Amino acid sequence: MTSTQPIEPIQAKEIRASLKADCSQCFGLCCTALNLMASSDFAINKPAGVPCPNLQDDFRCQIHSELRETGFKGCTVFDCLGAGQIIAQSTFGGQSWRTKPENAEKMFMAFPVMEQLFEMIAFVAEALSYKLSPYLKQELTNQLDLLQRLTKLSADELLNLDLISYRFTVSELLVKTSTEIRNQAANKAAKRNGKRELEQRGEDWMGKKLAGQDLRGTNLRGAYMIAADLQKSDLRGVDFIGADLRDANLNGANLSTSLFLTQMQINSANGNRETHLPDHLDLPSHWIA
Numbered sequence: 001m002t003s004t005q006p007i008e009p010i011q012a013k014e015i016r017a018s019l020k021a022d023c024s025q026c027f028g029l030c031c032t033a034l035n036l037m038a039s040s041d042f043a044i045n046k047p048a049g050v051p052c053p054n055l056q057d058d059f060r061c062q063i064h065s066e067l068r069e070t071g072f073k074g075c076t077v078f079d080c081l082g083a084g085q086i087i088a089q090s091t092f093g094g095q096s097w098r099t100k101p102e103n104a105e106k107m108f109m110a111f112p113v114m115e116q117l118f119e120m121i122a123f124v125a126e127a128l129s130y131k132l133s134p135y136l137k138q139e140l141t142n143q144l145d146l147l148q149r150l151t152k153l154s155a156d157e158l159l160n161l162d163l164i165s166y167r168f169t170v171s172e173l174l175v176k177t178s179t180e181i182r183n184q185a186a187n188k189a190a191k192r193n194g195k196r197e198l199e200q201r202g203e204d205w206m207g208k209k210l211a212g213q214d215l216r217g218t219n220l221r222g223a224y225m226i227a228a229d230l231q232k233s234d235l236r237g238v239d240f241i242g243a244d245l246r247d248a249n250l251n252g253a254n255l256s257t258s259l260f261l262t263q264m265q266i267n268s269a270n271g272n273r274e275t276h277l278p279d280h281l282d283l284p285s286h287w288i289a
């Protein structure tokens with residue numbers, strides 16, 4: 001693989017911060033392309049490729065201000081990171097599935113592919129925002145460059161991508177990043193508490209009472225933390241990739257330097273104005289209403 005100039009943390013932070021959905025530039029793709037099952041998060045069954053009945057002709061949601069109260073909580077959690085507007089404006093040149101119905105099926109299939117590319121770009125950009133060994137930094141830079149080029153492919157090319165192999169490569173790089181960074185955080189915690197790093201990958205922490213604990217540097221990749229009580233916990237340097245934080249209590253918790261935390265995870269949890277989040281994430285409006 002050819003090498004590009006390693007990306008500096010400040011540039012990587014800017015790239016990560018730029019990954020925001022702009023629904024005004026999209027064609028309601030998350031409200032149309034995805035298959036959504038009736039649940040506590042979404043009040044109705046909606047097959048893939050069928051517009052939600054709440055989607056208006058101008059691609060705005062007619063119940064936008066009352067989604068949580070009307071059984072559509074999941075819509076306030078979802079975050080495409082900007083994949084929707086790229087599919088709409090770049091891949092399909094600004095022609096919507098209403099204007100060009102012949103493109104609809106391809107557009108709806110290409111959207112989840114772009115979404116996955118954006119998710120990988122977000123994680124790799126975040127990884128590059130940390131102080132890492134030169135070799136890892138170069139590998140991540142090369143991967144980011146590749147992923148960014150893939151977002152410019154045509155719809156047909158997107159549909160032929162081997163996403164599994166890209167995800168595998170990215171996952172390996174993120175594990176290496178996590179190990180380097182968490183060791184730093186865990187060492188700080190060990191100095192203060194005399195404890196070793198915790199390895200809790202994929203474990204069940206559902207409903208656990210962990211309020212006020214110092215969990216710095218813990219590996220919580222894929223952990224089930226539904227409704228866990230993490231009030232005022234120190235979660236700096238914790239790797240949250242793939243962790244399920246639905247209804248976890250994050251009131252006053254310190255997640256300011258948590259790793260690979262997403263807006264969707266935060267949106268699905270509960271918190272307040274005293275919760276410290278990484279710079280690239282926003283306090284959900286339902287936390288501060």
Ligand code: SF4
Binds near residue numbers: 053054061
């Ligand atoms: S309820 Fe609104 S935001 Fe949710 S899928 Fe339907 S149109 Fe989209």
